[in-house]
Amino acid sequence: KVTYDKSNIFFKIIRKESNANIVYENEHILCFKDIFPKAPVHILIIPKGHFKDIFDFSINATLEEKKAIYDGFAKVIKIFDLELDGCRIISNFGKHGRQEVPHLHFHLFGGEKIGKMVS
Numbered sequence: 001k002v003t004y005d006k007s008n009i010f011f012k013i014i015r016k017e018s019n020a021n022i023v024y025e026n027e028h029i030l031c032f033k034d035i036f037p038k039a040p041v042h043i044l045i046i047p048k049g050h051f052k053d054i055f056d057f058s059i060n061a062t063l064e065e066k067k068a069i070y071d072g073f074a075k076v077i078k079i080f081d082l083e084l085d086g087c088r089i090i091s092n093f094g095k096h097g098r099q100e101v102p103h104l105h106f107h108l109f110g111g112e113k114i115g116k117m118v119s
């Protein structure tokens with residue numbers, strides 16, 4: 001069983017105990033601006049459920065929770081008019097993936113040509 005650390009900042013953002021610039025929200029997900037944007041558009045898409053990382057989510061999330069993530073991608077792509085130019089969506093997992101916040105999140109980068117996939 002995966003242990004979820006409730007002291008992480010995204011846990012507080014979901015509970016509205018900490019502020020975030022929210023661009024879209026529904027029952028299952030929260031989409032908000034990254035505090036240190038690495039592209040003109042840098043949005044974090046997270047489930048509201050307590051999942052540590054993409055592996056935990058892949059094993060333990062319901063189909064509804066999983067679908068909500070894809071719906072979130074579509075919403076953010078539409079909100080920022082990225083349909084034509086595209087964007088990059090990634091999720092860092094664990095030590096080798098250099099994940100810093102232990103609550104699953106997807107980075108969506110857009111608004112300009114994003115750099116090399118791995119440098």
Ligand code: 5GP
Nearest residue numbers: 009020032033034035036092098099100101
């Ligand atoms: P990771 O390295 O875990 O994939 O990415 C964590 C991301 O969360 C980083 O891009 C970082 O800038 C962002 N971040 C960390 N703390 C906060 C915060 O308090 N608010 C927001 N909006 N983003 C944060």
